[in-house]
Amino acid sequence: MTPPRSVLIVGGGIAGLAAALRLRDTLGDAADITVVERADRLGGKLATGEFAGSPIETGAETFLVRRPEAVRLVERVGLTDRLRHPAAVSAGLVVDGRLIDMPRGTMMGIPADATGVADVVGEAALARIAAEPDTGRPLLGPGEDISVGHLVRDRLGDEITDRLVDPLLGGVYAGRADDLSLEVAIPALAKAARTHTRLTDAVASLLPPPSTAAPAPVFGTLEGGLSTLVEAVAEASAADIRLGLPVRRLERWNTGWRAEIGSTRDPYHLTADAVVLALPARPAARLLTDVDEAAAELVGELDYASLGLVSLAIPDADLPERSGFLVPATEGMTIKAATFFTKKWPHLDGGNPLSIMRASIGRYGDTEALRRDDGALVDITHRELARVLGDDLPRPVAASVRRWGGALPQYRPGHRERMIRARERLAGQPIALAGAAFDGVGIPACIASGEAAAERLREDRP
Template identity: 55%
Template sequence: MRQPWRVAIVGGGITGLAAAVRLRDRAPAGTEITVYEQSGALGGKLRTGELAGQPVEFGAESFLMRDPAGGESAAVALARRLGLADEIVHPTVGQAALAVDGGLRPIPGGTLVGVPGDLAQVTTVAQPDADADRDTGRPLLAPGADVSVGALVRSRLGDQVVDRLVDPMLGGVYAGRADDLSLVTTMPALAHSARTEHTLVGAVRAAQAAAPRAPGTPVFGTLAGGLSRLVEAAATAGGATIRRDAAVRELTPTATGWQLTVGPTRDPESVEVDAVVLAVPARPAARLLAGIAPETAATVGALDYASVALVTLALPEPALPALSGFLVPATEGLLIKASTFFTTKWGHLARPDGLALVRASVGRYGEEASLQVTDADLVAAVHRELSTVLAAPLPAPVASHVQRWGGALPQYTPGHPDRVAAARAALRGAHPTLALAGAGYDGVGIPVCVRSGATAAEEIITALGGSVA
């Protein structure tokens, strides 16, 4: 392979930027890295804005501090690599609530994404069907099998545990429903233990024991000043040429690598590279793959997404409970599915004037019609529903912001990991210098996306002839 290498990264979200950083760290000196981002902004769903003179997240709010095995998460490792580890801050209020039966009840402890390891702890919110979770003499999940989270939990603990605990917890992350989401993708630790344990409670306990967390260890972190700092630092440290407003419209294999067609149809630009990391959502990736790997394109393009809106209100001295926020089960019939009390949850954002920032997430998979209203109507509905849940009228906001994320959250149906593995294997066999990365394949959350980008970079390095680092 010719030197220096030329690598194109299509997509300037945190996945693509993490790939650029890994390439810079591990690829031979002089490797030319170019990031193509079709919009004018880097970071994808990481976007720090400002409201009422205060920084606030208009996208992802935080990242997990630990990985599933209990080690440092990929997001923390990236922050450390970028010199930002000392800038990580943690919630000062960690207790959240569930909005059920017209009131707020603390989310019970001892659960794994709402699935209880101790049935007695969840009775304040839901009544488990303890008799159904019997030892049948065989593991809950067969080798290689996958089921929806809802199907497994309903069969073992009953409807209330799903509807009042698991569904809102998963909905807060994926905007999807437990009855549709893959256990292996969304709850890999539980899926792993379910292949050996005979009861669901036992599987939860085994998963928790496999990745113990010391008391007081923070679960989540963010960066002082906002997560856009992670984006900016990664863009700089990756040493890549950043091309904004540069849509890649076509990929064509060449004798030595790839030709990219970039820019508008009336003035296209052709670029020759040795390798490509596709770090865009599944459907744009499928369009680029259609002419070169149609079966992979069909698999990738079948992934569906949920749309959401994040509505942030700046409220003058509201009477808020001492909670980080609350989740709303779909059975409550509210537009809001989750809310975060930013200036309560994150102590570094607290203001001496008492102005509070409250954000609500609106939109569930299959309910996109609820978002087809004006920003003003969304703000009014969120304000009204917050007042209802808190059982007290909130003051009128002095400022508000609506961030719409169309097609933002992948919906992983059972069998997703096997489909992705097969698609990647087929692509690797035919085109080893083309790698897929991102939330559409590996899961949501900043650590997962960072790890996905880094893994794709390693695949490209291997395909081009190995690392010098």
Template identity: 45%
Template structure:
């Protein structure tokens, strides 16, 4: 037995909670995972359409951050990792599909040649770009909205037609509100040291191009990224972790030597006791559970806002799509006022899906953005209809799908406005005052899968250090059940 073995409750069975559980069990802790819904994985969700396996949530993970790839290898699916077959995307803007210009960082251009040739910007927008090299140097300060800063240096067209759709794919947010420091920290640092924003992007691009020789930008998983949390859960179970779905945590209380939670599930109410707790749930749930023990942290968590989105996944007969455009899909700038904000030609983007589909071709669209979620009020049938109308106009896809599924992620993506990292620091400072309590998830260090895994490992390490600092005699004996109380 490890010297710091103790019992840890992990609240939340998404990728953050499961990654924390995996790190805890490999560190010697006894773990119970409590998930309120009836399935594991959170926003990573692999299922099927027309008999073809697909992702109905996130479909890729950044591979140049090592955490998610390492986790996949640690739980035995490293041989199932696969980069996209093509990453050549387009922008549906100014009336037609236009090639996504090369040489940008989150839409901020570093190479003006491809940008000029793409037709994404108007002549007036292109004429604005050279001013970036002659403007006086301006200090970014502690933080700034990425849209505000880029518009001041390169003009609003760059933000509206390039930065917005790229950021929308990650945060479903508004570039004029999203923090540069939180969302694109490498660009924030590079821009602080240079007068020209374009030169900062070029410097970053040189480093990116060097890294690309060894590591793909993104990775998927054969059968769907949604397989990753299930593989992590299996590895946790093999290490004797107890994983419970359909178990909502209603209350969280400190005790003289640890923590107590009150849950409700199919068996009624249960009281569980443990030495430590990891909260791997969205900000509203974390705020509710911490309200009694840390009202300041709860208040900060209560200020986090979320965007809701819907994914419309459709299956077509390949013979009906012979004239569809090349590439992996397209993004849509909000300024163009279309219903969909993106479409991914999934069977073309992922080789494994192309093989699995046979005569079936899968594509999907996304609808919804922070502050512009009116379209989400449509029912599923109408979302499919509106998506098809946009696909016909943008890409000439007029065929009827043989199957369609709408997956709604209500309150799915936390927003990172200016000052978000300071808010996170205040939350962590307050939570650190609660021995044996830690937090992780998309709200703290990034919404991508690697960032969630990194925050999970950080939370698990904090708990393991707490357990290691206690003597064996102070550890709680385990679980007390109080069904029916």
């Protein structure tokens, strides 16, 4: 097996950049690593902007630190001293127009018992949770995948699904519990469901034992914003970065590849021994069409939810001691979540006289809200925040709207299996797939996916 001497990475999001750095670390200085990115900046869904005098995320906000990959990457590029964690304030949930504490002792809103969710659902639902019958066989068969909503509705009922599980999944995917794959959205629970015969037992087996010690941080970000990670990874990879250039076509060329890059009127070509496609599903499928049509079809099946993020800077806001709140679709509001940035992140609060908050709008399949213009989205956001926080919420002194078309992948049941099949179709060719379109939406999952793609090209090169 000869390691590739030149690698083309298509897509400069965090997955592509993590792949570039891992390739540099494993192939050494002599390797020719090129990242071609369609946009005029790197980072993809990681995008820090300036708002009301603070570096504010206009895309992804934070990464899980319970998974190791993001923290390890931060360490690798020498940014550990910039790592920051949220304040010890919890998120709230809107139930019947009231802001209540987010129940503890659940996994993505699925309770291990009825005690913690008494404020969220009625007596009948509580009784059903407490008396969940034993199926006598595992909840999930070998290789089986179902939607999270299917499982939870079936075992614990609609109320817990609609009021708790759906908004929590909606906060991550802008998607619905009834559509999202259990195996991709909550992989640990899918695994437990293959051995447990009651959902509450499966959840209980995964929750940490109660402890009086201060909980270890779950999330992190970087002082200066996530774009500092993007820049540092790009720099450490010493890759040749080409911005503002879409890759339009990919074809086999000798033992490697030839990519057509740039405008259709004036394209140029780049050849490489190996390729990483670190792209969303549709552009990845387009480039795979000439490589393997069946793989292209499998990859192209994935659909996405679009999203709008409305940031507001509000003077003299008397906010509750919370990081923000989630809104179940059953509440009939337009915003589905709000984050109080300056409460949640102590490093953003220092000396800022304004409260900065960000609301997200847009659920999969419901594009009507996003058809409104920016001014209307700002007005709706302020009105609905005031409905939850109090009518005296002052008007914002600054507002900004960031729209993300095709933002968040909607993994259907069977997604993981489809990606295994797509990769099998490509086996034996020096090409690897990486990123949220394939291996999960979170930043650590995308980093892991990029790094695994780099390893595969190094190890499996035919």
